[in-house]
Amino acid sequence: MDQLDPPFDPKDFRRALGMFATGVTIVTACAEDGTPVGITANSFNSVSLEPPMVLWSLANNARSLPVFSATKHWNVHILSNEQEALSNRFARTGEDKFAGLALDKSVNSAPLLPGCSARFQCRTAFQYEGGDHTIFVGEVVQYDSCALPPLLYVTGGYALAARKAGPVSTEPLANMDGASYSENLLGYLFGRAHFQFVHGLRDTLQQRQLSDTDFFVLSLLSVRQPLASAEIAAHIAYTGVDLGAGALQSMVRRGLLLEQAGTETGLRLSPAGSDAILHVLAAAKAVEADLVNRMGELESAALRNLLKQAILATDPGLPKLWQSAAAPHQA
């Protein structure tokens, strides 16, 4: 076999291979004495449709190699994006990887893990030497799959899949020396996506005679209440809305909020305020369900992930709304 020019750097080779995005699988089998084994593997690939065949490769220094070499039966689990912890668990050598795990019934002796995007129950067809790995080719005896978005692995880290979007139907304006406004500007995309989403709530907001500020305050209090006026203002300031003294008082006068006196002074939702926000949130859920339906589960999960990254990267230091600090404030 021809050698690569020295010096060959295995780390650099691995980094180059990492440019190839893969899914993440766990492959399981059972030793003759009944001990289950399993490893995280991204070397999985499809081989043949008829007969249905798949392959994966196992490092020759893996503890589980003797078991996989001896048995004819193994199961490949394509992990879902919610199974990152499971992937990490099965990537560690030595520990009892199956402790506390519920298993499904499999057609063979190998453990079958639930909650995966797809599963292939296999029988070894061929086994080859492949350098410092052993390649297993298996015939698929049984398989199942569901709509859970799969976990991906690329450039040495976990990732989520999203199909590439077609262009939004806008054209960049004529170039104004680097100041042109284009459909690829994140600011434009954020803004347009936000307003198009909120557009789906307009009718409900108008029917209830709620302004955007009313909506914001009501939804804030639906998560956490009571809140003092200053706290509400602190939560809302980043939207650019200056609440002033009048806006909250107007909501009290319109019967949407109640002023609570006593040790915990603050504002809370009135029954009418609760009812109004319930209806608006129901409309928001319907818009969201429609969006997820149009975009697909895969893209929706990837979008949530990217929006969270963007929110973290631009967080001006907002008070934490959903964290345990909320507990003492709750009614």
Ligand SMILES: Cc1cc2nc3c(=O)[nH]c(=O)nc-3n(C[C@H](O)[C@H](O)[C@H](O)COP(=O)(O)O)c2cc1C
């Ligand atoms: C994302 C990812 C992919 C992996 N892919 C493989 C693989 O394809 N083959 C392999 O032998 N090890 C792979 N590993 C490493 C094994 O999961 C790890 O060495 C495992 O603990 C071996 O288990 P064992 O020594 O208990 O048999 C991968 C690890 C990760 C995190």
